[in-house]
Amino acid sequence: MAAAADAGQGGAVSVDLRHERRMVCVEYPGLVRDVSKMLLTLGGEESVSRIYADPSKRLELYFRPKDPYCHPVCANRFSTSSLLLRIKRRRQRGAPGSEARLDLQVLGIVATVYKFQGLSDFQYLAVHTEPGGRQVSMYDKVLMLKPEKESFFHQELPLYIPPPIFSRLDTPVDYFYRPETQHREGYNNPPISGENVIGLSRARRPHNAIFVNFEDDGVPAQPLEAAVQTWKKVCTNPLDQKVEKELRKLFEIRPIWSRNAVKANISIHPDKLKVLLPFMAYYMITGPWRSLWIRFGYDPRKHPEAKIYQVLDFRIRCGMKHGYAPSDMPVKAKRSAYNYSLPITVKKTPSPLVTMHDLKQGLAAVPPDVLPVMRPERGRAAEGHSPQ
Incomplete structure (x- = not known):
């Protein structure tokens, strides 16, 4: 659907969007020059369609799609209401001045967008350092691209077992440093301590309850x-x-x-x-x-x-x-x-x-003709009695 920009300066154009196509936007963290290579980093069209069908999944991007040990960077799914426009600027040849005509075309409605807001996980490359200092890739020795004989599994090779993930969080977290807890004068640390003791950094409460x-x-x-x-x-x-x-x-x-x-x-x-x-x-x-x-x-x-x-x-x-x-x-x-x-x-x-x-x-713990006090509060246990 095309709409010419000849409605005058400040004019408005009414466009019917009920029959426009629904589209999905991916804010790719890079300059896209080859669409096929870009889709390969996202797992292909089939993988993108499968992730889009499940709203609870995150879109994964692999910067090295051929590396099975590459850790992805994930994109979160958000709902939006945007339009995808195609703008063409037309200028007549030989016309004096810099007057141009803008043609707008609505290609579709964007209702879903994937944003890469987090950090990429740490990457560990499968390389081996030779005696001369040269870095040699280990993928040919680690990956089994064809059936091997039994002798292949008994030869000495460098051990390469990276963890499936290095960092649990993909968003930066500010660590708020706090000064050391100041106890009152004469306080000594408790003699009993172990792995299950918590709250040692908090100052002791001075109510002296047993x-x-x-x-x-x-x-x-x-x-x-x-x-x-x-x-x-x-x-x-x-x-x-x-x-x-x-x-x-x-x-x-x-x-x-x-x-x-x-x-x-x-x-x-x-x-x-x-x-x-x-x-x-x-x-x-x-x-x-x-x-x-x-x-x-x-x-x-x-x-x-x-x-x-x-x-x-x-x-x-x-x-x-x-x-x-x-x-x-x-x-x-x-x-x-x-x-x-x-x-x-x-x-x-x-x-x-x-x-x-x-x-x-044994029926009650209160005098006759007197109701027990029941004061339930939010987050606080109410008092009651049980004969058992």
């Missing part, structure tokens, strides 16, 4: 001296002393609390709560009471009545909460019950007969 695993033998009976001194420095007004008494009373009512439950029962700033909790209790990391704060000296593993304080962890997606996500979307479990690390072959004594009074006592 962390206990479910497999540990005992539990602490009192807080660290540093935790006591830290709370004394923070507790500077009568309101803080009142909050301390309220939290101590909560741990007398029940020995195990979650952070959310403490926040729901007392009014305290989150920064001060980080200092007050290590002063009152220790933190359980694993097991049925993980992520809970337990009163000093109380071991829930030795008290059967502590089973009602086990964690029932469930999450509510933010989209489901606000109504713009389906409610039946499957959520993958954080851990599998088939790969549970705790022993499952422990011999248990036969349980005594359960009376109706015991069943009523």
